[in-house]
Amino acid sequence: MNEDRELVEALRELASNGPVEAPPRVEQRLAWEFRRMKRRRNLLTWAPGLSAAAVALALLLGTHRDLLHPHQAKPAAVRAVESAAAPVAEEEADASFYPLPEAEALPAVENAVVIRVQLPVSSLQLMGVPIGNERAGASVDADLLLGQDGLARAVRLAE
Amino acid sequence: MLESPFRSDGDLLRLLASGEEKAFLEFYRRYQGQVYRFALQMSGKTEVAEEVTQDVFIAVMKSGQRYDSERGSVAAFLYGIARNFVLRSLERESPYVTVLDDPAADYAARLTTEAAGEQDVFGDLARSERLDTLRKAVLALPPAYREVVVLCDLHERDYAEAASVLGCAIGTVRSRLHRARALLAEKMRAGERCAV
Numbered sequence: 001m002n003e004d005r006e007l008v009e010a011l012r013e014l015a016s017n018g019p020v021e022a023p024p025r026v027e028q029r030l031a032w033e034f035r036r037m038k039r040r041r042n043l044l045t046w047a048p049g050l051s052a053a054a055v056a057l058a059l060l061l062g063t064h065r066d067l068l069h070p071h072q073a074k075p076a077a078v079r080a081v082e083s084a085a086a087p088v089a090e091e092e093a094d095a096s097f098y099p100l101p102e103a104e105a106l107p108a109v110e111n112a113v114v115i116r117v118q119l120p121v122s123s124l125q126l127m128g129v130p131i132g133n134e135r136a137g138a139s140v141d142a143d144l145l146l147g148q149d150g151l152a153r154a155v156r157l158a159e
Numbered sequence: 160m161l162e163s164p165f166r167s168d169g170d171l172l173r174l175l176a177s178g179e180e181k182a183f184l185e186f187y188r189r190y191q192g193q194v195y196r197f198a199l200q201m202s203g204k205t206e207v208a209e210e211v212t213q214d215v216f217i218a219v220m221k222s223g224q225r226y227d228s229e230r231g232s233v234a235a236f237l238y239g240i241a242r243n244f245v246l247r248s249l250e251r252e253s254p255y256v257t258v259l260d261d262p263a264a265d266y267a268a269r270l271t272t273e274a275a276g277e278q279d280v281f282g283d284l285a286r287s288e289r290l291d292t293l294r295k296a297v298l299a300l301p302p303a304y305r306e307v308v309v310l311c312d313l314h315e316r317d318y319a320e321a322a323s324v325l326g327c328a329i330g331t332v333r334s335r336l337h338r339a340r341a342l343l344a345e346k347m348r349a350g351e352r353c354a355v
Contacts, residue, residue: 003344004340004344007340007343007344007347008312008340010289010290010293010347011293011297011308011312011313011343012312012313012315013290014290014293014294014297014313015196015200015312015313015314015315017290018196018199018200019195019196019199019205020192020196021191021192021195022191022192022194022195022208022209022212023209025209026191026195026209026212026213027184027187027188027191029213030183030187030213030216030217030220031180031183031184033217033220034175034180034183034220035180037220037221038178038180041178042178
């Protein structure tokens with residue numbers, strides 16, 4: 001009985017002598033991971049809806065395969081189209097597109113459409129488009145590159 | 160300067176699920192010590208403890224909102240996740256590594272250094288040696304016994320909370336703890352005999 005009490009006391013002493021905290025690098029790694037996951041979650045939240053809306057818009061405007069023009073700067077298979085609602089100069093169609101992180105997991109683009117949409121600056125920043133904070137809170141015109149499946153692959157500032 | 164108001168665990172879990180980084184960091188700072196120590200005391204390895212701590216809080220980021228306060232405390236919820244990661248890590252490793260390795264040599268060395276600076280050098284050395292022997296004895300216990308010792312004796316969790324973490328009956332915790340302490344006492348006696 002006495003031995004048991006001594007053992008428990010020794011265990012308590014052992015508990016109070018060990019390291020008490022994880023090294024700061026664990027917190028740093030987790031903070032980085034938290035930001036990465038938040039960014040990814042935000043993209044996943046808006047991207048499918050936006051893609052669906054874009055496809056609907058493209059169909060509504062009569063944009064179809066026969067209107068597609070060959071795309072110069074992308075790989076040969078990639079094609080771009082100018083949205084009737086928002087004309088985009090062909091030579092600048094992909095001059096500054098930023099690939100979306102989620103696009104890496106999607107099939108290769110065979111046919112693409114570019115549509116012009118209005119997006120909040122904060123969303124563009126999350127997508128990796130370098131745009132200053134001075135316009136945070138505002139919405140700007142952006143071009144969205146959609147693949148043949150209607151899912152967004154890349155984005156760029158239209159201005 | 161105004162002190163920020165205390166936010167409950169439930170508030171923090173809700174806020175971090177909605178993407179508030181400050182809430183996540185507050186939650187992390189509140190519980191990281193317990194999780195890290197649990198993993199270290201279970202594995203004896205700082206690298207495993209770091210990895211487990213990281214994995215536990217990533218799991219919280221992903222599914223912290225699944226926490227149900229009716230099923231136990233937040234600490235028990237985190238210990239439960241940590242336990243799964245630790246056991247997975249132990250399964251990957253050789254069962255002999257824990258005993259033969261000297262994973263917390265820095266810890267033992269620290270105890271020795273601290274002891275050397277004090278008046279009763281021999282007494283403190285004996286104490287640090289005894290603690291080191293005890294630490295190794297805990298690490299040498301089978302995981303099912305080790306986890307009850309770590310939870311109930313090192314982390315001072317009550318039987319009910321330990322049972323909730325381990326997913327077993329309170330009676331099971333009690334009997335495992337009894338057996339674990341008997342094994343530890345035996346190892347300590349054997350250690351003392353060797354020292355003499």
